[in-house]
Amino acid sequence: MFARFFCGVAFAALSVSAASADSSPTDKSKVTVVFDHVLPNVPGKSMKGVLVEYQPGGSSPAHTHPKSAFIYATVLEGEIRSKVNDGPEKVYRAGENFAELPGDHHGVSANNSKTQPARLLAVFVVDTNEKNIVKNDK
Incomplete structure (x- = not known):
């Protein structure tokens, strides 16, 4: 039921126009905010949907992510290789999901394929005033 709800959010969020999306492409990945809404019953919190698209490799x-962020991610297409904190590196396939708790370190997030694209939807519950939802390691 939980996964179905967020898959529904994914498809609804994908209909958001590109004009309202925050997109920052790299040579092999693209991150786009596709949904951003204040939670009316949770003061100070918002839900943000972030579409992450990986080209092959x-x-x-x-x-x-911010200390206030709880993240639920669902793989929409392909296979995503992920490592959170000191846990093992794991491959998630389309339809599978994982969570990141506030303060977690995401050491690996990659397309597991060198020939096929991959996409995931990360849904954040985060402080509404938080504007920078990703802080890359230096």
Whole structure:
């Protein structure tokens, strides 16, 4: 039921126009905010949907998220290789999901394929005033 709800959010969020999306492409990945809404029953919190698209062989730099952020991610297409904190590196396939707790370090986030694209939807519950939802390691 939980996964179905967020898949519904994913498809609804994808209909958001490009004009309202925050997109920052790299050579092999693209991150776009596709949904941003204040939670009316949770003062000070918002839900943000972030579409992460990886070209074959693409990846994101190691990063953290705001201390207020709880993240639920669902793989929409392909296979995503992920490592959070000191846990094992794991491959998630389309339809599978994982969570990141506030303060977690995302050491690996990459397309597991060198030939096929991959996409995931990360849904954040985060402080409404938080504007920078990803902080790359230096």
